Amino acid sequence: MTKQEKSEHIKDLTIQLAEATNFYLTDISGLDAGMTSDLRRACYKANIKLSVTKNSFLEKAMQASKRDFGELTSVLNGNTSVMYSDVGNAPAKVIKTFRKKSEKPFLKGAFIEEDIYIGDEQLNILVDIKSREELIGEVVTLLQSPAKNLISALKSGGGKISGIIKTLSKKNN
Numbered sequence: 001m002t003k004q005e006k007s008e009h010i011k012d013l014t015i016q017l018a019e020a021t022n023f024y025l026t027d028i029s030g031l032d033a034g035m036t037s038d039l040r041r042a043c044y045k046a047n048i049k050l051s052v053t054k055n056s057f058l059e060k061a062m063q064a065s066k067r068d069f070g071e072l073t074s075v076l077n078g079n080t081s082v083m084y085s086d087v088g089n090a091p092a093k094v095i096k097t098f099r100k101k102s103e104k105p106f107l108k109g110a111f112i113e114e115d116i117y118i119g120d121e122q123l124n125i126l127v128d129i130k131s132r133e134e135l136i137g138e139v140v141t142l143l144q145s146p147a148k149n150l151i152s153a154l155k156s157g158g159g160k161i162s163g164i165i166k167t168l169s170k171k172n173n
Contacts, residue, residue: 006057013053013061017069020084022112024091024126025072026105028052029079035102039094046094049084058082070116075108087133088112092126 001009017023028039043050055076062069083091095105110117110126117126130138 009053010057010060010064013057014064016082016084017061017065018067020111022085022088022091022110024083024085024095024110025058025075025108026081026083026091026095027079027108028081028105031102031104035104038101039098039105042094042098043083043091046090047086048091048094050081051084052079052081055080067114069111071118072109072111072116075118080108081105087131089127089129089131092123092129096123096127 028036031039040050055078058080059073059076062073083094085091091110092107095107098105107120107123107126109119110122112126112129
């Protein structure tokens with residue numbers, strides 16, 4: 001790779017990191033071709049972009065970026081692949097599901113909407129993070145619940161009142 005090509009690659013990585021809301025740094029070394037292909041397929045289905053890059057390129061791109069990646073540069077050793085996703089917990093779910101078949105991918109770190117997670121032990125926490133859409137759905141459900149209860153009470157209460165009135169009118173006759 002020429003110096004110009006390296007420079008272009010780092011520039012492209014810097015742009016990807018600047019545009020990414022969420023990304024995970026993982027180690028997929030040791031996976032055979034079939035397993036790697038299965039992982040790529042699982043990522044594609046979950047709308048996750050998986051790419052493998054050199055640590056030195058990734059570190060230079062992080063330094064060139066205007067974002068603060070904190071301790072993420074400290075995990076850049078060995079093989080590193082980057083999983084880009086619009087949904088914060090999607091890569092964690094793919095990793096957790098894939099680990100039922102293999103010990104890898106190993107989570108090195110993650111950048112989720114300006115928050116930084118370091119280490120594989122963070123995987124369960126990342127799986128449980130709710131996406132923006134999930135949070136909106138929960139809020140809408142909570143807001144609808146009192147209205148549904150009120151309507152239900154009015155409907156059932158109306159039936160009770162009319163039943164009482166009918167019973168009283170029959171007793172008076």
